Amino acid sequence: MLDAAEKKRLVKKARQLRERIVEVTFTCGGAHIGGAFSQHDILVALYYKYLRLDPAQPAWSERDRFVLSKGHGGIGHAVILADKGYYADKLLDEFNKTGSPFGMHLDRLKVPGVDASTGSLGHGIGIAVGMALGARVTGKSYRTYCLIGDGECHEGSVWESAMAAAHFKLANLTCFVDRNGFSLDGPTEKIMALEPLDKKFEAFGWRVLQIDGHDFDAICGAIEEAQRERERPVMVIAKTIKGKGVDFMESKTGWHYGGLDDEMKRKALESIRRTYPD
Amino acid sequence: MAKAQGLTWTVEDADQMTQAEIYGAVITQMGQKDKRLVALTADLARSTKIGKFEEKIPERFFNFGIAEANMFAVASGMADAGLIPIVSTFAVFSSLRAAEFVRTDICYQKRNVKIIATHSGTSFGQAGTTHHCTEDLAVMRALAGMTVIAPADALETAKAVEAAVAMDGPVYIRIGRGFEPPLHKDLGFEFQIGKAIQLREGTDLTVIATGVPVRHAVEAADLAKQQGHSVRVLDMHTLKPLDEAAVLAAVKDTRRIVTVEDHSVVGGLGTAVAEAIARSGKGCAFRSLGYQDCYSIVGYPDDLQHHYCIDGDGILAAIGEVLKADFEADEDWADED
Ligand SMILES: Cc1ncc(C[n+]2csc(CCOP(=O)(O)OP(=O)(O)O)c2C)c(N)n1
Numbered sequence: 373m374l375d376a377a378e379k380k381r382l383v384k385k386a387r388q389l390r391e392r393i394v395e396v397t398f399t400c401g402g403a404h405i406g407g408a409f410s411q412h413d414i415l416v417a418l419y420y421k422y423l424r425l426d427p428a429q430p431a432w433s434e435r436d437r438f439v440l441s442k443g444h445g446g447i448g449h450a451v452i453l454a455d456k457g458y459y460a461d462k463l464l465d466e467f468n469k470t471g472s473p474f475g476m477h478l479d480r481l482k483v484p485g486v487d488a489s490t491g492s493l494g495h496g497i498g499i500a501v502g503m504a505l506g507a508r509v510t511g512k513s514y515r516t517y518c519l520i521g522d523g524e525c526h527e528g529s530v531w532e533s534a535m536a537a538a539h540f541k542l543a544n545l546t547c548f549v550d551r552n553g554f555s556l557d558g559p560t561e562k563i564m565a566l567e568p569l570d571k572k573f574e575a576f577g578w579r580v581l582q583i584d585g586h587d588f589d590a591i592c593g594a595i596e597e598a599q600r601e602r603e604r605p606v607m608v609i610a611k612t613i614k615g616k617g618v619d620f621m622e623s624k625t626g627w628h629y630g631g632l633d634d635e636m637k638r639k640a641l642e643s644i645r646r647t648y649p650d
Numbered sequence: 651m652a653k654a655q656g657l658t659w660t661v662e663d664a665d666q667m668t669q670a671e672i673y674g675a676v677i678t679q680m681g682q683k684d685k686r687l688v689a690l691t692a693d694l695a696r697s698t699k700i701g702k703f704e705e706k707i708p709e710r711f712f713n714f715g716i717a718e719a720n721m722f723a724v725a726s727g728m729a730d731a732g733l734i735p736i737v738s739t740f741a742v743f744s745s746l747r748a749a750e751f752v753r754t755d756i757c758y759q760k761r762n763v764k765i766i767a768t769h770s771g772t773s774f775g776q777a778g779t780t781h782h783c784t785e786d787l788a789v790m791r792a793l794a795g796m797t798v799i800a801p802a803d804a805l806e807t808a809k810a811v812e813a814a815v816a817m818d819g820p821v822y823i824r825i826g827r828g829f830e831p832p833l834h835k836d837l838g839f840e841f842q843i844g845k846a847i848q849l850r851e852g853t854d855l856t857v858i859a860t861g862v863p864v865r866h867a868v869e870a871a872d873l874a875k876q877q878g879h880s881v882r883v884l885d886m887h888t889l890k891p892l893d894e895a896a897v898l899a900a901v902k903d904t905r906r907i908v909t910v911e912d913h914s915v916v917g918g919l920g921t922a923v924a925e926a927i928a929r930s931g932k933g934c935a936f937r938s939l940g941y942q943d944c945y946s947i948v949g950y951p952d953d954l955q956h957h958y959c960i961d962g963d964g965i966l967a968a969i970g971e972v973l974k975a976d977f978e979a980d981e982d983w984a985d986e987d
Contacts, residue, residue, distance in 0.1 A: 400776075401776075402776075443780065468776040468948070469948075469949065469950075470775075470947075470948070470949030470950055470953035470954065470957070471947055471948070471949055471953075471957075472948055472949070473948075474948070475776055475777055475778025475779075475948035476776055476777045476778060476781075477777060477778045477780045477781065478778075479778060479779065479948075489779070489780065490780070491777065491778060491780030491781060492742065492743070492747065492780045492781075493716050494716070523693060523715065523716050524716060526692075526693070526714070526715030526716040526717045527716055527717055528717060528719060528720060555693045555715065555716060556693045556694065556696065556697065556716075557691075557693050557694070557695045557696055557701070557713060560715070563693060563713050563715050564693075564713065564714060564715025564716075564717070
């Protein structure tokens with residue numbers, strides 16, 4: 373569980389990295405910032421408390437795997453990997469620029485620490501199923517974590533992967549749904565209804581946990597609960613807010629993707645500092 | 651103001667509209683007149699601009715969420731009801747994610763479905779390889795019964811969409827992300843599916859281009875002219891059926907051909923033209939420009955076109971090289987003429 377000091381550390385890290393996402397979005401001209409903020413606290417909990425990693429050896433075979441199946445959240449992933457020491461933070465100045473290793477969707481062959489090149493939705497979870505199955509076949513103890521978008525759950529392939537993970541009883545796989553309620557064109561329930569999402573995953577054979585995806589006690593509690601599970605893969609449906617931390621972006625369809633000018637950047641940073649005071 | 655085929659958009663509009671915006675406007679206007687038209691997308695109403703149809707005709711607009719494969723199967727079923735589905739998503743998802751649904755449910759079953767694929771080639775440059783699509787022409791050309799069109803600009807897109815709806819059978823129209831500047835100055839050009847448009851007359855070499863790079867081909871031909879070379883430019887907007895007569899005329903008249911496409915050199919325009927040249931049995935110096943069997947890098951579309959030599963500079967350089975290629979000096983070569 374999470375003690376007060378540790379929680380404080382995670383909250384602070386999450387805030388600093390949110391600020392970094394704003395800065396990189398500003399310099400790179402535009403990013404999928406809304407979804408980067410909704411997934412953010414889950415990634416921070418994983419990377420700063422749970423994942424067994426060695427940034428000096430990105431290809432270490434025993435490392436825990438993390439697949440960002442909603443690959444457009446790449447900017448959020450990239451700032452974390454820089455902060456973890458996989459590469460110099462300065463490199464992020466090149467985000468989106470011609471010849472840069474960093475496009476909107478991260479490439480595992482160009483960005484150290486990235487386990488799968490995602491961006492086409494509905495692929496990452498299948499790759500994660502393969503990693504978890506691979507651990508079993510090779511007798512390795514690493515765990516596989518995956519994060520999918522709620523809009524991404526429209527893809528039939530997500531359900532094929534879900535079926536396979538349950539069929540093969542992959543208890544070493546934990547997946548999060550970033551349930552921010554929006555896809556690109558608008559609210560998921562208006563575009564293509566997903567509910568009851570929990571019952572769907574349950575019916576597909578997963579153990580389902582429902583949490584507040586911005587509450588570190590809840591996130592850490594769910595991860596530890598999943599680590600204790602022995603029979604089934606665990607799907608953590610994390611209720612989140614698209615654009616979380618920046619008041620003018622929160623739950624706004626228009627902020628799925630966007631660029632920032634000086635004024636917006638200043639306001640975004642102010643909003644983050646107000647939401648997460650020291 | 652010039653009006654085209656009874657529709658109310660004008661050249662001035664098209665000048666200000668991108669390829670994507672104009673097709674959104676054109677299908678919306680067509681949909682208001684023709685109740686058989688239905689518009690389908692997969693959570694990309696805003697990005698592809700098919701969302702314009704939704705604003706005006708919500709009852710015949712369907713958003714399937716992020717589920718492309720199902721959308722193409724559904725389109726097949728809707729066509730069975732006598733409707734004309736206009737299906738729009740990014741090129742990579744139309745041609746690769748949903749490829750087998752397009753082949754088996756639409757082409758194989760001869761369904762009257764029109765696919766408008768946006769963000770083709772590397773026009774979505776910064777998104778990276780997962781969102782680039784340099785294979786769609788190859789895939790679509792390989793599907794029996796499919797008509798494949800890559801319009802060069804907004805005006806051509808408007809005409810292509812009208813022509814596609816007017817014909818019976820599946821059509822694949824691929825356009826860029828939508829920021830491409832115009833090529834045609836007015837509507838005074840004839841657009842016919844399967845018929846290349848000659849944009850420059852020339853006798854030394856022919857550049858055959860398709861899609862957005864057509865503009866660069868014209869630029870390169872004009873520069874080559876200043877250097878004393880007479881370069882023909884063909885806008886090969888239809889990849890299938892290919893205007894083989896125009897290719898053969900180029901072989902006969904110029905004996906040197908450079909093809910240009912925002913696509914892999916495997917399976918697209920270059921391959922189609924090479925096949926036509928080979929079938930002709932005539933000698934022809936040939937070079938195909940495009941992505942040379944690689945995954946494209948990240949970057950701004952203009953930079954990428956430069957990097958992969960499909961911009962004016964790259965085409966001009968290729969023209970220079972192919973003009974130098976002296977195939978007739980080859981000892982094994984017995985020229986027929
Ligand atoms: C297969 C596929 N179809 C379409 C897209 C284009 N696209 C990028 S993000 C997005 C919306 C994603 O929604 P969601 O998964 O809920 O992500 P979030 O709201 O967390 O950003 C779409 C449709 C894509 N990347 N992949």
